[in-house]
Amino acid sequence: MKLTPLVYLDTSFIVEVYETVTKTDVPVTVTKTEDVSATLSAGFISGGASTTETKEFPLNSHRMFERVRKELEKLPSVDLATTEYNQLPEYFWTQGVFGASASQTTRGNEVLHRESYFRLYSDLKEHKRSLVLVTNDVYLATGYDQVQKHLAGSCQGFGIAVKGLFKFLASDMMHSPICAPLVMEKIGNV
Numbered sequence: 001m002k003l004t005p006l007v008y009l010d011t012s013f014i015v016e017v018y019e020t021v022t023k024t025d026v027p028v029t030v031t032k033t034e035d036v037s038a039t040l041s042a043g044f045i046s047g048g049a050s051t052t053e054t055k056e057f058p059l060n061s062h063r064m065f066e067r068v069r070k071e072l073e074k075l076p077s078v079d080l081a082t083t084e085y086n087q088l089p090e091y092f093w094t095q096g097v098f099g100a101s102a103s104q105t106t107r108g109n110e111v112l113h114r115e116s117y118f119r120l121y122s123d124l125k126e127h128k129r130s131l132v133l134v135t136n137d138v139y140l141a142t143g144y145d146q147v148q149k150h151l152a153g154s155c156q157g158f159g160i161a162v163k164g165l166f167k168f169l170a171s172d173m174m175h176s177p178i179c180a181p182l183v184m185e186k187i188g189n190v
Helices: 011-022 061-072
Strands: 005-009 027-034 039-041 044-046 049-056 091-107 112-121 129-134 158-172 179-189
Touching: 005 061, 005 112, 011 179, 039 061, 091 129, 091 179, 112 158
Parallel strands: 129 179
Antiparallel strands: 005 179, 027 049, 039 044, 091 112, 091 158, 112 129, 158 179
């Protein structure tokens, strides 16, 4: 039995690529549900209706990924340690250390707010470079989906070596790239 090394797989992205590469039109079911409660906010009434779009594929997302992998591998690879942030393409492959970071807001000695988030570090050296990662817990593999809620405490120093495909979204005020992981595979321990 071969277990997958996938740490993160954005199934929405993979489905889109799979449909494009295989030229597959998948039937879509649209379901509309309504909530009988209503709210009044800023002069607008909200009725609580929502629409859900569902697609059913003959393959699971891991198999879809394997079918489109060669096409995705045609996207550029960058060395995170040497590539200037303003030179990052919209989609790119890179390797690094998947880990966590935290920021906090203080007033004097009082911590007002603490927030933990995932990062991809170029390496573990003192002057490492990194990407801020915007993740969706649904796309994290079992176990990793539970890490974020523990980042403020026991998991603060974790890190695993990964190879991944990322989408550049924006830069923050410090010019750090903010990216969405699309695929991350574990390639080793740190």
